[in-house]
Amino acid sequence: MAFNKETFEEVKNIFSAYLENKELRRTTERFTILEEIYKRNDHFDAESLFEDLSRKKNFNVSRATVYNTLDLLVSCDLVKKHQFGKNQAQFEKSYGYKQHDHIICVDCKKVVEFCDPRIQQIKSMMGDLLNFKITHHSLNMYGICGNCQMKRELDIKKEAKAELV
Amino acid sequence: MAFNKETFEEVKNIFSAYLENKELRRTTERFTILEEIYKRNDHFDAESLFEDLSRKKNFNVSRATVYNTLDLLVSCDLVKKHQFGKNQAQFEKSYGYKQHDHIICVDCKKVVEFCDPRIQQIKSMMGDLLNFKITHHSLNMYGICGNCQMKRELDIKKEAKAELV
């Protein structure tokens, strides 16, 4: 989904309403961060968001504010937070997106999204079975993407050749 | 699965063979850490493993060695590593265990294991569909366990009473 003005208006209204409801303040920083996030179409980490705000937009925010705002946006479901193995959280906008999960290439770190209705079934079944009120989940599959599979094969051939020398 | 001597012998042999195969050294530290892990039946983090080794067993290892050995054990599939949201990895022994996933209570942090064959199906289907050679996955569900659901209800009642005063 590309960035478009209408979507951003909706999102801004949701955030605005959320802040009002929680008696939090509607600051320029919070809305600028929200906007920057909704201009992006991929997964990103807090640091790159921070850098882009200062560099591209010449907008000076502190890391503290970036983290604080990300937390707020996660709370009101406008942003999703992921841990793809490393100790660095990844984020993505979530308004208007279909619920989805991720496949990550362990070689090139590419992230692909997928969707399977069976996850929902498992969620509700396990919630009932174990008496949990399930709020969310995280499903990541790790493997080697098509490109990297080829690269690996090429590398093996090269090594074999080198050994023949 | 409780700790038993036979299982531990098998596990020790696997680790030993793995080290030999990789031309790594069979040190006391490595086997002591393996033993301590296989005496445990729950999830743990590197720090608590480190503490137990020095405190309970009076065995002085350094954190560096604990981390190093955990990596080795993950590589040879005797230990599984998880990220349950926080920036602190959780580990569990995995030999002889059925593949399983986790439900985590967001209030009390309790971890419950579950198993669903549909995960396997999704894995192989998505691998084929997206041309990924999938090696492993991580599925965590987050929610509120039965106990904590009751606690929350009690808290709400208390608050309501307090407001009546």
Added chain:
DNA sequence: ATCCCTGCAAAGGGTTTGCAGACGC
């Protein structure tokens, strides 16, 4: 004897915190 592995402590990376000043309400 070799040189990998260890212990130690310091560095590292991501995130959180404490405080003084700024600004939304």
Added chain:
DNA sequence: GCGTCTGCAAACCCTTTGCAGGGAT
């Protein structure tokens, strides 16, 4: 004007690294 948010930098936590000495092969 009050009280929350912000920026800044230091603190924090978990993990990794560098180095010198010790033990497995």
